[in-house]
Each structure stands twice: as structure tokens, then as C-alpha cells.
């Protein structure tokens with residue numbers, strides 16, 4: 475009880491904003507209040523917010539202010555900065571330094587701030603730019619590094635009228651180098667992990683220059699930790715004047731979330747932003763007519779459909795491609811984030827189905843013939859496994875959707891026109907499948923997803939959801955999927 479009151483007090487102290495009406499959390503949630511945090515984490519978080527969100531620390535504020543209430547203001551500002559960061563990354567904006575907020579803060583990332591906006595004016599005033607590589611200092615062979623940089627420039631010159639010329643000796647607009655620790659530009663590198671690289675916006679001297687942390691385990695294939703090409707494309711974006719994007723599909727998103735096999739391309743957002751600065755490449759249409767830059771799914775898209783939907787503690791998670799929306803009952807906004815930002819391990823994109831087993835504290839993901847079991851964000855040993863080990867016959871190659879019944883402790887799997895009842899207690903299938911139309915009359919098959927939402931079962935097919943009443947056994951209402959994500963017109967314009 476004591477802990478409960480303490481954490482409630484912290485919340486109130488921290489958040490004096492309208493969102494101060496925060497929920498009381500039950501103690502079994504894996505979130506933590508700030509009080510439970512080790513001091514090192516608290517310090518780390520403050521430094522992170524100083525660096526990337528323009529937060530001023532307590533001592534800094536004291537220096538500048540004779541105000542006696544520095545503590546109060548400081549707590550409010552800290553809370554607001556945590557919320558700002560949480561919104562940027564699509565986390566529930568509680569203002570609390572939860573475990574998962576810290577996990578996102580600890581993701582490897584770019585060294586530039588997420589909140590500085592430079593306006594439209596910071597750009598090169600010419601279309602041909604020169605670059606020079608000053609020192610390689612990485613285990614990747616120099617010839618390979620040159621190739622990587624050339625390919626990264628091409629990514630940007632494919633969509634703009636810009637041209638990039640390599641120089642060997644003479645001064646160049648953009649100087650690229652690998653640096654160790656403190657390299658005298660006011661932004662020391664931090665060794666392995668953390669900040670991977672940074673770049674300077676267009677301008678004279680150091681302007682446009684790009685620095686990589688020489689201590690990282692750089693790679694050009696899938697062996698090391700960080701793919702140099704991926705990070706280079708991002709940093710070159712800064713060298714051209716682009717800020718960070720909160721669109722998780724953008725290459726200008728600040729964290730590194732890439733599987734080794736990721737096939738890098740600029741997103742629709744990146745292309746739009748860089749073309750806003752420099753205009754369109756004359757070859758753009760011929761290069762991209764067949765395969766236009768991918769758009770991040772939008773919750774206001776009237777045709778929005780989902781791959782899978784599941785409950786997760788109090789939240790409802792809507793999965794689509796590499797992304798998900800998180801709907802928390804206590805926060806109005808639902809924001810998009812990356813699956814890989816929530817589960818850094820190799821959780822599949824474009825998944826088929828997902829459900830939460832509350833009692834065993836597990837989340838289960840399905841893709842094709844495999845399924846993954848996760849506890850506390852960790853993939854359990856021995857997974858992924860073949861779905862046949864759940865008791866499916868070999869003719870079943872994938873699962874369309876999964877619906878978990880918390881009280882009764884069973885899960886229904888949907889495959890085509892059939893559904894299967896799986897007993898979670900016995901860990902076995904309860905007999906042969908039945909037809910979906912018998913169990914859930916009025917539901918079109920095959921379905922995309924199913925979930926308990928707002929007290930009743932919701933099925934999803936295309937851009938429509940079907941709310942099903944289990945007592946009267948029929949569909950009581952339908953609507954478009956994006957109604958559930960609270961699409962507001964303003965969201966469209968962000």
C-alpha cells in the first residue's frame with residue numbers, strides 16, 4: 475500500500491499538465507514508477523532528454539533562476555519532456571519513466587536532437603555537392619566504404635536533382651570521417667552502442683560533415699551490429715538539411731531498428747521532405763513508377779485493414795506491416811510505432827495473428843507455419859516453433875487470427891472457414907475444428923483478426939469490424955476499422 479501511495483504522489487508531482495488525471499495502476503503491471511528506478515537509470519534518462527529533447531537539468535535551472543520553486547518546475551518539465559519523447563516514439567504518454575520508455579531510450583540511435591526544427595531555409599544553395607572521406611578507421615575495407623558512401627548518395631540523388639562528386643584532396647562541402655570518443659566538436663561519442671553517428675546541417679566549415687562512431691561494430695552484411703549503409707543514408711539526410719521524422723517508416727526516424735536483411739529504401743515521407751528542400755529528380759517518375767516509395771500505414775486511411783489485433787494488459791494492439799498502433803484506455807491518442815521498437819528481437823513483420831495469455835504472462839505471434847512465444851519482451855527458448863506442435867494437422871499452413879478467452883482459459887484459432895479451440899490449461903487442441911459460420915454466424919470468412927475489445931468480440935475483415943454479441947450470437951454492429959483508432963482529421967495532416 476505504501477508503494478502505491480508513493481507512486482501516486484510521484485505521478486501527481488511530476489505531471490501538472492491536464493494529463494495529470496492519470497490512471498491508478500494495478501501493481502501487477504510490468505510498468506514501473508520513477509521511484510522504483512535505479513538512480514543510474516534516472517540519470518541516464520535525464521541526460522537522454524537533455525541531449526535529444528532540449529530538457530534543462532535541475533542544476534542548470536538552479537544556476538539560471540533564483541526561483542525557490544525550482545524543484546516543482548523541474549518535475550513538471552521532466553514529466554513533459556518524458557511525455558514528448560513518448561509521443562514521438564508512439565508510447566503511451568504517461569510522463570512516467572516506465573521500463574519500456576527506458577528501453578526505447580536505450581536503443582542505438584543518431585546523435586542529433588529529435589525536437590529541433592530548422593525550417594525550410596537550411597539547405598545547400600547549389601545542386602552539385604562535393605564530399606571527401608577523411609580517414610577510414612573501421613574494419614570494413616576502404617574500397618567497400620567508398621562503395622557504401624557512393625550508394626548512399628545515390629539513394630538521395632535518385633529522388634532530387636542533386637549530384638554528388640567525390641574529392642580526394644581539395645576541400646569538400648561534406649567531409650566524412652570515423653571518430654573516437656571526444657573529437658572536439660562538442661558532441662563526444664560514447665563507445666559501443668548508444669549514439670552511432672551524427673552530422674551537421676548544411677553550411678560552411680563543419681556544416682554538412684558526417685561523423686561515425688569509430689568504436690561501433692560496423693558491418694556491410696549481416697554479421698556485425700550496425701549496417702553502415704543504413705546509418706549512412708540517415709546521416710546524409712541530415713547533411714542535406716533534414717531533421718528527424720517521427721514517422722517510424724522514415725529513414726530519418728532517429729533510432730536504429732533494422733533487421734540485417736532489411737531492404738533499405740526511402741519512405742514516402744523522406745522523399746517528400748527532401749523534395750521539399752531541393753525539388754524533384756528529372757528521373758523520378760521513370761525510377762519509381764513501378765515501385766513507389768513505401769508509405770507508412772495511416773490510421774485515417776479509409777481502407778485501413780489489420781494483420782492482427784490483440785489485447786496486451788490494458789492496451790489493444792493493432793498490427794500492420796512493420797508497425798502497430800497502441801490503444802491505451804486512459805490515453806485518447808493512438809500513435810503508430812514499430813514492432814521492432816517494442817520487441818527488439820526478431821518478431822516478424824506482416825504477422826498473421828497474435829494473442830495474449832494473461833495467466834501465463836505470454837504473448838504469442840503467428841506468421842506462416844511458425845509461432846513465437848514471448849515473456850517480458852523476450853522470445854522464449856526454442857521458438858519459433860512449427861504450428862503443428864499446437865495440434866494443427868499438416869494441411870493447416872498458417873493461422874488467420876487468434877482470440878483468447880481469459881476467464882475460460884482457451885484460445886480460438888481461425889483458419890479459412892474453420893475455427894479450432896485450444897485448451898490453454900491442457901495445452902492441447904479440443905477435438906476437430908468447427909465451421910466459423912456455426913460458431914459466429916454473420917462473420918465473413920476468412921477473417922483478418924479478432925480481439926476482445928470494449929467488452930465484446932470484434933472481428934476484422936478488410937476495412938470493416940464486426941462487433942459480435944456472444945449471448946444472442948449475432949453481429950450487433952459494424953464500422954470502419956479506423957473508427958477504433960480515433961482518427962481525427964488533424965492526425966491526417968501531421
Ligand SMILES: [Ca+2]
Nearest residue numbers: 665667669687
Ligand atoms: Ca556509440
Ligand SMILES: [Ca+2]
Nearest residue numbers: 647679680681
Ligand atoms: Ca563541410
Ligand SMILES: [Ca+2]
Nearest residue numbers: 781826874922
Ligand atoms: Ca491475420
Ligand SMILES: [Zn+2]
Nearest residue numbers: 584585586728
Ligand atoms: Zn539523425
Ligand SMILES: [Zn+2]
Nearest residue numbers: 657659661685
Ligand atoms: Zn562529431
